Amino acid sequence: MQISFAEIEYLEGWVGNAFYLLDLDQLTHNYRQLAEVFQSTYPESRIAYSYKTNYAPSICRHLRALGAMAEVVSEMEYEMAQRVGHSGAEIVVNGPLHSQEFLARALLAGAIVNLDSWYMLEHLGAICRAHSDHRFRVGLRLNYGIGEDQPSRFGFEADDQVMARVRNILAEYPNCSLRGLHSHFSRSSRTLESFARRVRGLLDASRRYFGDMDLEYYNLGGGFLGELPDGLARQYEIHVPSNREYADTVAGAFADAFSGTSRPTLFIEPGTAVVGNAMSFVCRVIDLKTIGGTRLALVNASRHNVETVTDKDPPVRVVRRSEPDSGGNPADYDIVGYTCVEADRLVSALPGPLDVGDHLVFDFMGAYTNVRKRPFIRPSPPIVARQGGRYTIAKRQETVDDILCTYS
Numbered sequence: 541m542q543i544s545f546a547e548i549e550y551l552e553g554w555v556g557n558a559f560y561l562l563d564l565d566q567l568t569h570n571y572r573q574l575a576e577v578f579q580s581t582y583p584e585s586r587i588a589y590s591y592k593t594n595y596a597p598s599i600c601r602h603l604r605a606l607g608a609m610a611e612v613v614s615e616m617e618y619e620m621a622q623r624v625g626h627s628g629a630e631i632v633v634n635g636p637l638h639s640q641e642f643l644a645r646a647l648l649a650g651a652i653v654n655l656d657s658w659y660m661l662e663h664l665g666a667i668c669r670a671h672s673d674h675r676f677r678v679g680l681r682l683n684y685g686i687g688e689d690q691p692s693r694f695g696f697e698a699d700d701q702v703m704a705r706v707r708n709i710l711a712e713y714p715n716c717s718l719r720g721l722h723s724h725f726s727r728s729s730r731t732l733e734s735f736a737r738r739v740r741g742l743l744d745a746s747r748r749y750f751g752d753m754d755l756e757y758y759n760l761g762g763g764f765l766g767e768l769p770d771g772l773a774r775q776y777e778i779h780v781p782s783n784r785e786y787a788d789t790v791a792g793a794f795a796d797a798f799s800g801t802s803r804p805t806l807f808i809e810p811g812t813a814v815v816g817n818a819m820s821f822v823c824r825v826i827d828l829k830t831i832g833g834t835r836l837a838l839v840n841a842s843r844h845n846v847e848t849v850t851d852k853d854p855p856v857r858v859v860r861r862s863e864p865d866s867g868g869n870p871a872d873y874d875i876v877g878y879t880c881v882e883a884d885r886l887v888s889a890l891p892g893p894l895d896v897g898d899h900l901v902f903d904f905m906g907a908y909t910n911v912r913k914r915p916f917i918r919p920s921p922p923i924v925a926r927q928g929g930r931y932t933i934a935k936r937q938e939t940v941d942d943i944l945c946t947y948s
Contacts, residue, residue, distance in 0.1 A: 541566065541820045541903055545859050548822055548899050552913045554935065557824040557899075557921045558840045560793050562911055562934055564927035569819040570766065571606050574813060577784045578806075582791035585806045588632045590762055592615040593811025594819070598925050598934035601813065611762075611809040615642045618651075631697045632759070632807065634681065636694060640666055647676050652807075654679035654722040654759065656695055661709050663731055668713040677719035679759065680706065682745050686737040698745040707749070716755055721746055724761025724809065724907065732781050732789045735760070739793040750766045757881040760790055760809040766813030769903055776852070783813065795940075812907040819906035819923075820847055825898045828873070834872045837894050842877035844916060845905050849908045856887055863895040875900065910935070915943045 541563050551559060571587070578585035581590070587601045588611035595617060599612065601624045610621035613635030621631050628649025636656045640663040646653050647667060655661060655678055666678060680697035696702055710718060723742050728734050764786050764877055765776070773780045781789075794806050823841035846854045856875075871892050877884035886902075913920045919938030924931055 541817070541901075542868055543820065543822070543859065543901055545837060545861065545899065546652040548859060550808055551822075551924055551931070553922055554931070555933070558845075559823065559919045560819055560821050560935075561904060562596070562598065562819045562906070562923055563847045564598070564818070564820070564925055565632060567599065567602055568606060570818060571603055574764070574766075574783050574810060575607070576788035576809065578615060581787045582795045582803075582806055584794075585791055585808065585890055586938075588807055589814060590809050590811030591620060593910070594815050594909075594911055595620050596910065596923060597624055599736060599815060599818075599906075599930075602844050608814075609807075615639070617893075618642070618646060629650075631788045632809065634724070634809075638663075643667060644670070644740055647678070648674065650875070652679060652719070652757070653866070654681045654720075656681045656932075660750070661706070661809040664716065665709070665713055668716050668887070672715060674715060674753075676713075676716040677718060679722050679757070680718065681722045681724070684723070684745055686725060686728060686734060687742055688729060688734065688911050688945035689725075694729070695723065698749065700742070703745075703749040718750065718755065719760060720757035720804070722759035722761065722807075723751070724759075724763070725742050725762075726763065728763070729778065730763055731778055731798040732775070732785055733788050735763075735786060736793070743793070743797055753874075755804055757805040757807055757879065759809065762809040762811055762813070764808070764810050766810070766816050769817070771855045772904055805829070807830045815906035816904050817877045817906065819909070821902040821905045821909065821921075823900055825894055825896055825900065828894060828896060835871055835872040835892070837875050837890070839875055839886065839900060840878060840880045841886065841900075841921075842884050842917070844879075844913050845877075845921065846886055846905060847912065848905075848908065853887070854885050854905070855903045856890065857901050858890075858894065859899040861895060861899055863897075864893040 575587055588609040591612045604624055606761050609630045610626045611632045612618045612621055628651040635653050643663050644667045681700045683692050683695035684698040696706055704843045722757045726865055766778050768780055823839045825837050825839040826840055872889040873889040873892055873894050875890055877886055922937045923935035925934040
C-alpha cells in the first residue's frame with residue numbers, strides 16, 4: 541500500500557502517530573478479482589468472507605455491499621454479521637463449539653450450518669424434536685487425508701464406519717436432510733496440488749458416502765494466499781499461486797465434475813486473500829541507541845500490533861522524515877517495542893539508515909492483526925479507512941474506559 545510521509549503527517553495530526561490504514565479501494569479490487577476468476581470458471585461459485593480474519597465492521601459492510609456472504613465460527617461473529625446487515629441465509633456457520641441454543645437460532649434463521657462434531661448431531665436431534673413442524677437442512681465438515689501435515693482435528697473423518705454412523709443418526713431425524721459438505725485445511729500448504737487434493741477428497745467422499753443425495757453445495761473453505769508483496773512471497777519457498785490458478789484448479793474441477801443447468805454451489809471462504817494486502821500498520825521511530833554492539837530503534841508499537849497467524853516476517857519499509865546524508869549510517873537496526881518484555885522485537889536487522897521521527901510501515905496487516913491485539917500495556921490503536929482519496933475513522937483509538945468497562 542502506497543503512503544507518503546506527508547500523508548502520514550496529515551493522519552498523525554488526526555489520529556496520532558500509530559495507526560492501521562485500511563485501503564477500501566484495494567479491498568474492492570481483491571474481492572472483485574477473486575470473484576471474477578472463480579465465477580468465470582464455475583458460475584455457481586460464491587464467496588463467504590471469513591470474519592475471524594478481520595471483523596472490523598467497515599470491512600464487513602464493504603464486502604457485503606460487493607456481494608459477499610459471511611463465514612463465522614462463533615455466536616459473537618454471527619451477531620456481528622447480523623449487525624452489518626446479513627440475513628441468516630447469507631451466513632455460513634462453521635466452528636467446533638456451539639451451544640444448542642445458538643445452533644437452533646442459526647438453523648431457524650436459514651443459515652448454512654456445517655456440523656463439526658458428534659455433540660452437534662445430538663443438539664440437532666433435540667432441535668428437530670423441539671421444532672417438529674420445521675424442515676431443517678444441515679451440512680457436514682469432513683476430514684480426510686490430503687497427503688501432508690498432521691491430520692486436522694476438525695470435522696468427521698471420511699471413513700466407512702464414521703460415515704455410516706452419521707447417516708444412521710441423520711436418518712433418525714425425519715424433518716432434517718443433508719444440505720452440503722464442507723472441508724477446510726488450515727495447516728496444509730497453499731500449493732495448487734494441495735487444493736487439487738482437497739477437491740478430490742471432498743468429491744470422492746461425496747460420491748462414496750452420499751452419492752444417492754442431491755447435495756446443494758460443496759464448501760472448500762479458505763487458505764488462498766492472494767496477492768503477496770515480493771518479500772513475503774519469497775518466504776513461502778513455493779510457487780505462490782495467483783487467484784486465476786486457484787480458480788482453474790478448484791472451480792475448474794467442479795466445472796468438470798458437474799454439468800447441466802442445475803449444479804451445486806461452490807463456496808469458498810477467503811480471509812487473507814481478500815483483506816491481507818488491504819491494510820498496513822504505521823508507527824514512528826521514537827529513539828535510537830546501541831547496547832552491546834546492537835543498534836536498537838524504539839517504536840511506539842509492539843509485536844502484538846503486527847503479529848499474524850503465520851511464521852513469516854512481516855514486510856516492512858521505512859518512510860523517512862528526510863533524505864539521509866550521503867554519510868548516513870547504513871547499519872542494521874533491531875526494531876523494538878514499547879512493552880517491558882525483552883522479546884518484544886518487531887523486526888531484526890532492518891537495514892538503515894534510521895532517524896528519530898522516521899516512520900515504519902508494515903504491509904499486509906489486514907489478516908489476524910487488530911482482531912488478535914491484546915490490551916497489554918497500551919490500548920489498541922485506531923484504524924483509518926481510505927477510499928477515493930478520502931479518510932474516515934473505521935475504529936477509534938481505544939481508551940482505558942474501553943478496557944476496564946467489563947471489570948467490576
